[in-house]
Amino acid sequence: MNKKNQTDQKLHEAYVKKLKIEKRWIRIWQLVIFIAFFSLWELASKLKWIDPLLFSSPSKVWNLFIDKASDGSLWVHINVTVLETIAGFLIGTLAGILLAALLWWSTSFSKVIDPYLVILNAMPKVALGPIIIVALGPGYVAIIAMGAIISVIITTLVVYSAFQEIDQNYIKVLKSLGASKAVCFKEAIFPASFPTMISSLKVNVGLSWVGIIVGEFLVSKQGLGYLIIYGFQVFDFTLVLFSLLVIAIFAAIMYQLVEQLEKRLIRTPK
Amino acid sequence: MSLLTVNHLSHHYHSKADYTIALDNINFTLEHGEFVSILGPSGCGKTTLLSIVAGLIKPTKGTISLVEEDPSYKIPQMGYMLQQDYLFPWKSIKDNVLLGPKISKRLNEESTKRALEILKEVGLDNIADAYPDELSGGMRQRAALARTLINDPKLLLLDEPFSALDFQTKLRLEDFVSQMLKQYEKAALLVTHDISEAIAMSDRIILLKARPGKIKQVFTVNEELRHLPPFQTRQHPSFPSIFDAIWKEMSALEQEEPN
Numbered sequence: 001m002n003k004k005n006q007t008d009q010k011l012h013e014a015y016v017k018k019l020k021i022e023k024r025w026i027r028i029w030q031l032v033i034f035i036a037f038f039s040l041w042e043l044a045s046k047l048k049w050i051d052p053l054l055f056s057s058p059s060k061v062w063n064l065f066i067d068k069a070s071d072g073s074l075w076v077h078i079n080v081t082v083l084e085t086i087a088g089f090l091i092g093t094l095a096g097i098l099l100a101a102l103l104w105w106s107t108s109f110s111k112v113i114d115p116y117l118v119i120l121n122a123m124p125k126v127a128l129g130p131i132i133i134v135a136l137g138p139g140y141v142a143i144i145a146m147g148a149i150i151s152v153i154i155t156t157l158v159v160y161s162a163f164q165e166i167d168q169n170y171i172k173v174l175k176s177l178g179a180s181k182a183v184c185f186k187e188a189i190f191p192a193s194f195p196t197m198i199s200s201l202k203v204n205v206g207l208s209w210v211g212i213i214v215g216e217f218l219v220s221k222q223g224l225g226y227l228i229i230y231g232f233q234v235f236d237f238t239l240v241l242f243s244l245l246v247i248a249i250f251a252a253i254m255y256q257l258v259e260q261l262e263k264r265l266i267r268t269p270k
Numbered sequence: 271m272s273l274l275t276v277n278h279l280s281h282h283y284h285s286k287a288d289y290t291i292a293l294d295n296i297n298f299t300l301e302h303g304e305f306v307s308i309l310g311p312s313g314c315g316k317t318t319l320l321s322i323v324a325g326l327i328k329p330t331k332g333t334i335s336l337v338e339e340d341p342s343y344k345i346p347q348m349g350y351m352l353q354q355d356y357l358f359p360w361k362s363i364k365d366n367v368l369l370g371p372k373i374s375k376r377l378n379e380e381s382t383k384r385a386l387e388i389l390k391e392v393g394l395d396n397i398a399d400a401y402p403d404e405l406s407g408g409m410r411q412r413a414a415l416a417r418t419l420i421n422d423p424k425l426l427l428l429d430e431p432f433s434a435l436d437f438q439t440k441l442r443l444e445d446f447v448s449q450m451l452k453q454y455e456k457a458a459l460l461v462t463h464d465i466s467e468a469i470a471m472s473d474r475i476i477l478l479k480a481r482p483g484k485i486k487q488v489f490t491v492n493e494e495l496r497h498l499p500p501f502q503t504r505q506h507p508s509f510p511s512i513f514d515a516i517w518k519e520m521s522a523l524e525q526e527e528p529n
Contacts (some may be wrong), residue, residue, distance in 0.1 A: 034514050169356050176324050176350035177370045177421065187369070 004255035049267035056238040057062065064242050081212060081223040082250055083197035084140060088157045089254075093201060095148065096155025103156070104163045105181070121157060123167020126214050133219055143215035143223075151204040163189050198202075198262045205254045209247065271337055273297035274323070274425060275312070279332035286319065291482035292318045298476055298485065300425070300457055305448075306476045307460045309516070311524060312418050315483030316461040320427050323459065324350050336346040336425065349418030351431040357402040357412040363389065363413050370421040381420070388416045391450070408439035415447060417455065425469055426451065426458040432467065444471060444500040465516050469509065470500035474522035479523045487519055 038058045045057035052060075068074035103110035129146060137141040170188045179187065211217045216225025222242045231239030281293040289371040292315040300306050308316050321327045323334055329335055336347055347381075356365045364385055371381035389395045392412040393410055402410055408461075411431060418426060431447075432440040462468050468475045473496050491512065495503050503509060 041526070094272055143301070167356070169352055172321075172326060172352065173350065173356045174369070174373065175374050176348065176427075177417075179373045183373055186356070187373075193356075194360075 013208055019200060020208070030234075051236075057243050060238045061242045061245065064238050068242075075241075077223055077227055078246060078250070080220075081216065081247075083226065084143050084255070085147060085250075086209050086213045087144045088212055089151070089204055091144065092148035092151035092208060092211075093155055093204050096152045096200070097159050097197065099152070099156040100159035100163060101185070105162045106157075110160070117157060120151045125153075125211070129214060129218050138219040142219060143212055146215035147208040147211035151207040154207070155200050157191060157206060158200045159197060161256075162193040166192045194265055195242065198258070198265065199259045201261070202255065203253065205258055209251050213247070273302045273304075273337050274300040274459070275333075275335045276323070277333045277335070279319075279329050279334070281315070281322060281327070282330045289414050293322075293329075294482035294484045296483070296485060298488070299382065300459060302424075302473065303452065303455050303457055304460045305460070305472045307472040308474050308478060309462060309464055309468045309520075310463065310483070311480050311520070312463060314478040314480035316463075316478060317429055318463050319478075319483070320350075320429050320459065324348055324427050334398070345422055349421060349423035349426055349524045350427045351411075351414055351418055353430045354434050355402070355407075355414035357410055357417070358412055359402050362399050362401055363394060364403070366402070366413060367420055369417060374421075385416075385420055388420055391419075392416045392446075406439075407435050408443055410467030411435065411443055412415075412446065415450065417449065419450070422454075424457060426456050428458055428460040430464075431462070441501055442468075447471075448500050457460075463470045465513055465520065466504060467500075469495070469512055469516070470503045475516065477519055477523075485524060489516060 026142040041055075042058045045052045045055060065074070103113070126146075128149065132145050132149070133142045136145055166189055170192070171184050174184050174188055210225075213225040215230070216223045217229045220226040224247050228240050231237060231243065276296055277299055279293055279296040279439050280291070283290045283292050296319065298306070300503045308319060310316055314477075318327065322329045325334075357363070358369070364382075367389060368381065369383045370376060371377045371385075385496070386395060386398060389398050392415060392506065394409060394413055394416065397405070397409075402413070404525065414431075428447075432443055435443060444467065449466060460468070469491060475491065477487040477489065478484065491509065495506055495508065495512075498506060
């Protein structure tokens with residue numbers, strides 16, 4: 001008996017070890033791609049395979065990072081853009097969910113408003129930029145509005161369809177227990193739509209960055225979008241590429257935060 | 271006075287092109303502590319009838335009246351069990367059972383204690399904090415029964431609650447539900463298309479015919495079978511004769527139909 005247990009235990013250990021090795025290999029390959037990309041870039045730039053004026057090189061970008069970090073100007077730009085993005089993201093997502101709840105609450109309202117939503121969804125929101133800037137003034141408010149408006153309609157449509165997809169028998173159960181419409185929403189509709197809301201959060205992270213950067217292209221005097229457009233105008237592509245890398249890092253961080261939220265909100269089956 | 275009186279009940283379903291008569295002039299009563307089954311082929315409006323009795327659908331004609339001891343009593347007098355358990359997957363078993371008290375705003379220490387008592391009755395007290403996806407089908411249906419019983423309803427509406435289970439679990443759960451209903455002195459209205467199940471569980475069987483849903487015949491299960499648990503009823507020598515009688519009527523119904 002005891003001996004049998006030991007062999008079972010060994011089998012399990014071997015399985016765990018195999019998992020670990022598999023994971024390590026994935027990490028190694030990810031690292032290899034990372035290193036290969038940057039060294040190839042550096043090499044190509046040094047050997048003039050690509051035009052170093054246009055495509056810069058990792059070492060130049062790194063030096064610029066050291067400069068910008070030491071004179072403190074980098075933090076100002078990052079601060080501005082990240083705060084704008086978070087604000088646009090939150091406003092867009094919350095307004096979208098709220099609007100979806102409103103559509104769910106009143107079927108006649110949703111029927112009336114439907115064609116307008118379709119048009120608004122199909123329209124490229126970035127094209128509204130100039131009007132938003134004229135209406136709200138060339139500043140943070142307009143940029144945040146750009147970040148929000150780009151995600152609000154799509155969030156509304158996706159979350160509303162999730163609200164409608166719930167199995168009506170859950171509502172039957174709640175109503176037979178005496179639940180009102182508001183209670184049905186709170187106990188069934190809303191929690192059942194968590195997975196959809198999380199996936200629309202993930203999409204919205206990317207969308208709000210688009211809105212904010214375009215907004216900064218159009219008006220700002222600070223921020224990473226501003227650095228890109230400034231670098232473009234003075235033909236400093238090291239600055240452009242540097243800003244791009246910073247944006248990539250912060251967008252990835254925001255995405256990770258949403259994934260952490262997902263782990264907290266959604267119970268995974270054992 | 272009867273616990274439930276269904277009086278001249280009719281229901282129509284409308285679509286753009288057409289309408290169908292789901293139920294046509296249904297009349298019956300249900301006494302305190304009685305178990306009545308509604309038996310019929312699919313499309314005879316069984317589930318519609320149950321939804322109307324539960325107050326989830328408003329009938330086009332007719333009335334439903336349920337004796338209420340105290341009109342100010344805000345908690346629903348009827349409990350509803352569906353084909354599947356419909357436990358909320360993001361709530362623990364205990365929280366699922368406590369849904370009734372939560373909705374009628376009676377969530378307190380007493381109701382929590384009561385929930386644990388009921389879970390003990392249905393044999394699930396040791397997994398009160400587990401989630402529905404960790405339970406087997408039979409356990410889930412027992413949890414759903416506990417959720418219904420915590421509101422202490424006078425009448426249980428059962429919409430084929432055993433149909434999604436495997437045969438052994440179904441037989442065991444039939445005995446269990448029957449025993450619980452006797453113990454708590456509840457009346458029940460079961461909707462099913464399974465003749466054996468109807469005989470095994472009920473005191474009376476109402477046979478519906480389809481299109482439009484109408485009462486064809488009412489069978490009364492004889493005294494000796496009524497007091498037996500469902501599993502023993504199925505074994506009883508007089509079970510086949512009543513089964514045959516209902517079977518004949520049901521087959522006759524199907525031959526009447528043009529399709």
